[in-house]
Structure formats: structure tokens, C-alpha cells
Amino acid sequence: MAKQKKIKQSVGNPHIAVVIPAYNVATHIRNVIKNIPPEITNIIVVDDVSKDETASVVRRTRSKRLHLLKHKKNCGVGGAVLTGCSYALELGAEIIVKMDSDGQMDPTYLTALIQPIIDGKADYTKGNRFLHARELRKMPLKRRIGNLGLTFLTKLASGYWNIFDPTNGFTAIHRDVLRSLDTEAIAWDYFFETSMLLELHRLQAKVMDVPMPARYADEPSSISLTHSLVNFPGQLLFGFLKRLYQQYLLFDFNAASIYFLLGLPLLLFGVLWGLIHWYISIDTGEVASTGTVLIAVLPIILGVQFLTQALSLDIHSVPQQAIHTCEKIPTMNNANHSLTNYWRKQTTD
Structure with a gap:
């Protein structure tokens, strides 16, 4: 494992929270939590009604920065992330990172993921597994082919032509941008990461790729390639048409x-x-x-x-400036569509 670099602090000491959506990952979740570096202020695990001992394992993992939220009903990975992000905002987090719970994301790359947001160079950062040839060879061939097709369609739909590997779930976002998102536009299922890009473009947020390898061991992929190829294109087409209308007719x-x-x-x-x-x-x-x-x-x-x-x-119209550095950014005025108190509606006491 690569040596963990410390996060450079541009101003003060930013409050950073890691959100981990968890579903039937009792065998992996403890190591994922333990390997998160000390610079992270809070770790929020959202148990999405797991059928195994995931919640029990998290409770037995002693850490003052660890928080466990339990959903009332299964909401999917996107729903779990929204719940965790809502709670992170209430805790005062300035940057919210999303990590998967299966151990495929290397926490030593947290620094690289967060630093562009701290430096005001991006509003939202995401991993890109396609820039490490050696580790890429370990990615299953079907997953590589599926990612290539979905990447082009996502570029077309979202307008972020500068990104790759759109389904990568290792992401970070600034709180001011997160607060501006319309939760009704964010998918609860595995279309979550892609729907985030569609919504971020509406805000004209700057998105940046961060090169990092994926780790593949004995864990199976939780997303079906067949499901993605069947369901994603229709959603992407709708997103593309909606973006064209908003970007080139409604707002400009x-x-x-x-x-x-x-x-x-x-x-x-x-x-x-x-x-x-x-x-x-x-x-x-x-x-x-x-x-x-x-x-x-x-x-x-x-x-x-x-x-x-x-x-x-x-x-050539890809957003180039981080909006969280501006004095005014778009706000979500509809309380029913904002993340305020969102976690309270979804979790048990």
C-alpha cells in the first residue's frame, strides 16, 4: 500500500467527512473504516437494511469519529449516500467524501481526491481508474468494455467531456455545492454517480478527475453490467435532452x-x-x-x-471555474428537495 500523504491545509483545518453506504458487507466494513486516515473528522456508515451483521460489526468498531445510521427501508446506494451527506452537513462537514464499503477503494488516495477542492480548483472530484495500466489489467474485461460505452454516453448526457470512468464511486464534494443539489434529481440506485454529474452540470459546477487504481480481490461487483447497459442508456438520453433544453434554450x-x-x-x-x-x-x-x-x-x-x-x-463549454469559491452560487429553495433534515426522514432512532 502506498504511503498516506498528509492533506495540505490552505486555510485552517477543514472538516472532512467520509460517507460509506453499506449493504451486506460485514466481511469488509471493519477494514475499510480502520484504514481511513486520521485527518478525516467523521466517518458516517449508512446501513441500508443489511441482512448480515454489517451494523453489528460497525458498532463493535471503536472510534469517536464513527457514526452509524440505519435506514428504515432499503433505499439503494444513492439513497444511502444522500442520507449520509445530509447527516455530514448537520455535523458541519465542509468536504464530504463518498467511499464504497467493499474495500475496492484505496484510502491512501483520499488526499489526492480532497486537495483540489481545498485549493479551490474543483467543486466535485472523482476517481479515474483508467489511467493506471497495470491495475487496469486486473479489471474484468466485461467491466472495462461496459465502462467505455457508458463513459461516452455520460459525457454526451452530462456535458462533462473532460471526465472518464463516470461510474467510479470514489468522490468528494464541497458542502456549498452539495446544499444546492436537488435531491429529487438524484437517483437512488446505481445510476447515482451519473445522475450527480447531470445535476452538477445544471449548477455549472467544476468536476475534476483524480487518477487512482482500483483494487479487485474476492468481492463480486455489486452492479450488473447487463442492468447498466439496459437501463442506463434510456436515463442518459432523457438527461441529454433535458440538458440541451436547459442549457441551450431555457437558460441561454x-x-x-x-x-x-x-x-x-x-x-x-x-x-x-x-x-x-x-x-x-x-x-x-x-x-x-x-x-x-x-x-x-x-x-x-x-x-x-x-x-x-x-x-x-x-x-468547449465544460465548466472551468469552481463555483464554491464565488460569493453567490445557486441555492435549493424547495425545502422538500434539499438535504436539510433528509437523514431524519430515512433513518431509525
Whole structure:
């Protein structure tokens, strides 16, 4: 294991909390807790109605900084993280880290994950397992292939073209940004990390990747590749369309807006015209005229060009400034959608 680096303090001593969603991880949770470095102020374990001895193991792990929350009902990994984050805010945490409970995340990289937020260079940081070739070879091939596909779709949907490995669950966020999130827009299941990126882009928060290897031992993956490939694309498509509407029509109107509005109708018209007349040609046995073909081809060419230019502008519009360093950032005015007292509604006494 790499030697743990101490966190550089830019101003004072930041209150850092680690949130660990836990479900049936009695064999791993003790070591995960014990390996968290002393610079971390609070460790919050959220037991998501485990069927094993997870809660008992946490209770037997003696630490003044350790807090155990128990859900009333199973809420999924996203629901557990929201509960833990809500409690961390009440404890006064300035930076909240999310770690999985299966031991696959190396706590020696906590410093690297947190430091960009302390330095005001990012609002939200996440791990990237694809920059360590040796450790990457240990990642199951199916998981690697699935991650590559989901990464591109997530870039397109979220607008964060500068990130990779979007399903990586080793993340950190500044409290001011966390308070601004709409909890209703955050998924409770394994779409959680991706839905966070969609919501962060709405706030124009700066997201940064932090290179770190994953550790794979005897623990099985808790997320099904088949489930992800079946369920994620539809959610990502909805997120993409919602982002386009908000970013290029509702909150702003710029050159990219014009390119999208011109390119998409032209492309659809050309494709539909071509398909209709292709079917007519097959049905009648008559070859389509040159003019008919051109009416299909020209809109397709123009549509692709407009959409390519819009995509180029979209890639260059990735948020570049950490919003938590600004005097004013967007706030969540709807109390029912905020994290205030969220944990009280979800946990037992």
C-alpha cells in the first residue's frame, strides 16, 4: 500500500467527512473504516437494511469519529449516500467524501481526491481508474468494455467531456455545492454517480478527475453490467435532452443553440425522406430520380455539419471555474428537495 500523504491545509483545518453506504458487507466494513486516515473528522456508515451483521460489526468498531445510521427501508446506494451527506452537513462537514464499503477503494488516495477542492480548483472530484495500466489489467474485461460505452454516453448526457470512468464511486464534494443539489434529481440506485454529474452540470459546477487504481480481490461487483447497459442508456438520453433544453434554450441561447435547432430537423428530414422514397422505389421497382436523392442527401450533409459544429461548441463549454469559491452560487429553495433534515426522514432512532 502506498504511503498516506498528509492533506495540505490552505486555510485552517477543514472538516472532512467520509460517507460509506453499506449493504451486506460485514466481511469488509471493519477494514475499510480502520484504514481511513486520521485527518478525516467523521466517518458516517449508512446501513441500508443489511441482512448480515454489517451494523453489528460497525458498532463493535471503536472510534469517536464513527457514526452509524440505519435506514428504515432499503433505499439503494444513492439513497444511502444522500442520507449520509445530509447527516455530514448537520455535523458541519465542509468536504464530504463518498467511499464504497467493499474495500475496492484505496484510502491512501483520499488526499489526492480532497486537495483540489481545498485549493479551490474543483467543486466535485472523482476517481479515474483508467489511467493506471497495470491495475487496469486486473479489471474484468466485461467491466472495462461496459465502462467505455457508458463513459461516452455520460459525457454526451452530462456535458462533462473532460471526465472518464463516470461510474467510479470514489468522490468528494464541497458542502456549498452539495446544499444546492436537488435531491429529487438524484437517483437512488446505481445510476447515482451519473445522475450527480447531470445535476452538477445544471449548477455549472467544476468536476475534476483524480487518477487512482482500483483494487479487485474476492468481492463480486455489486452492479450488473447487463442492468447498466439496459437501463442506463434510456436515463442518459432523457438527461441529454433535458440538458440541451436547459442549457441551450431555457437558460441561454447562443451559436450552439442555432446549430442544434438547424441541424436536428435537417438530419431527421433527410433520413425520413430517404427512407420513404427508398421504400417506394422497392415497392414500385422504379429507380428514384436524381432530384429525389439530392433532397435526401443535402439535408443529411448539412444536418451532420451543423450538429458537428454544435457538438464542438458543447465540448468547449465544460465548466472551468469552481463555483464554491464565488460569493453567490445557486441555492435549493424547495425545502422538500434539499438535504436539510433528509437523514431524519430515512433513518431509525
